[in-house]
Amino acid sequence: MRKKLALALTSVTALFALTACGGGNADTPSANESTPAGENTVVKVGASAVPHAQILEFVDDELAEEAGIDLEIEEIDDYQIPNQALTDGSIDANFFQHKPFFDDQVETKGYKLEHGEGVHLEPLTAFSKKYDKAEEVEDGATVVINNDPANQIRGLKVLETAGLLKDISDDDTVLSVQDDEAKNPKKLTFNEVQAEQAPKFYTDDDSVDIAIVNGNYILQAKLNIEEAIAVEDPKDNPYANFLTWREGEQTDAIKTLDELLHSDEVKKFIEETWDDGSVIPAF
Missing domain, CATH: 3.40.190.10 (Periplasmic binding protein-like II)
Structure with missing residues (x-):
């Protein structure tokens, strides 16, 4: 199952409303719930539309089912909402930020979050x-x-x-x-x-x-x-974007998603889709 939701830019309340109206089966297990035998685990991921959601859509279409997960991709066009949504439990993970931004958000807003290794870089x-x-x-x-x-x-x-x-x-x-x-x-x-x-x-x-x-x-x-x-020079650049989740809550499904984002298939997809160098693999 794949959902792609366009979230409002100005409030987390709008995020709740769109998530509620997005359809889907309310009984479908998320990344933080137990999964009945034979069902893939749904991972709700908030992401910037381009290129993050596109990369996630490739993972969902080509790799996720065999790996036992099913992505619900929620597009978010504001940098302040994804960590709020992750903290309040609206989503299981987000994919939009680099470490300097992450560190600033954790320090100034007190978020309890963890992250994986860099997936890609978008030169400024x-x-x-x-x-x-x-x-x-x-x-x-x-x-x-x-x-x-x-x-x-x-x-x-x-x-x-x-x-x-x-x-x-x-x-x-x-x-x-x-x-x-x-x-x-x-x-x-x-x-x-x-x-x-x-x-x-x-x-x-x-x-x-x-x-x-x-x-x-x-x-x-x-x-x-x-x-x-x-x-921006991509060499030794600290601004690679990564997957983020709540502190202490890297479930097996989220770990699997992070591994897929660092797969050879994703690296090839990035290189071929953005062959002008506007998006560069970071692994």
């Missing part, structure tokens, strides 16, 4: 419709950048690699960099937005000169990769 990318390359960027250019701490520092480092910022440290933020002439010699102006909003600002707001966009939203918004002026 700087896009511009105005400039063909980073060297052309003019003083005072406007930059749209993520507002969450883990991805914001990541974006600042992409701009540093492109030569637009200097001497960025792990503790830097937009606020610390904005008026620091040594770190921001081109006097870039930053506009902090939620990650999922960055593509819309980029495509719809002519005042935006540069936009830092997460890989999954690049794919989802179908941005023109030829407009990229800087791309």
Whole structure:
């Protein structure tokens, strides 16, 4: 059985409503319930639509049944909801985040969660419709950048690699960099937005000169990769995305799913589906 639910962006209440209305058999066992003999265990997984849900759909279609599990994939287009939903038991696992984001959420919100090894990396990318390359960027250019701490520092480092910022440290933020002439010699102006909003600002707001966009939203918004002026280096990159579950609750079904996500079949699927390098296996 496979369900694909589109969850609302603004509230966990909406998540409950959509889960309740999604259909399916209420008696079907989940990953945290006992499974009658001969039935596969259902694992409810919250995931970003692209590429996470696509990877899970491949696992569900090609690998899960033989492994004794059945995935219910719930698409979530907001970075704050998946860990809330996992904590309150609405889902059994989620697949959308990397370790710096995970660590920040655990520290600031007190979530009791665990995670597996990295499955894939989506390089963060700087896009511009105005400039063909980073060297052309003019003083005072406007930059749209993520507002969450883990991805914001990541974006600042992409701009540093492109030569637009200097001497960025792990503790830097937009606020610390904005008026620091040594770190921001081109006097870039930053506009902090939620990650999922960055593509819309980029495509719809002519005042935006540069936009830092997460890989999954690049794919989802179908941005023109030829407009990229800087791309994150995948080598030794700590931002690989992984499967997450509640602390102490890695059931056999969740363990099986994590193993399937690290299979040769999934690696080949990622390489062939995103042969432009927008999604890269991390194992």
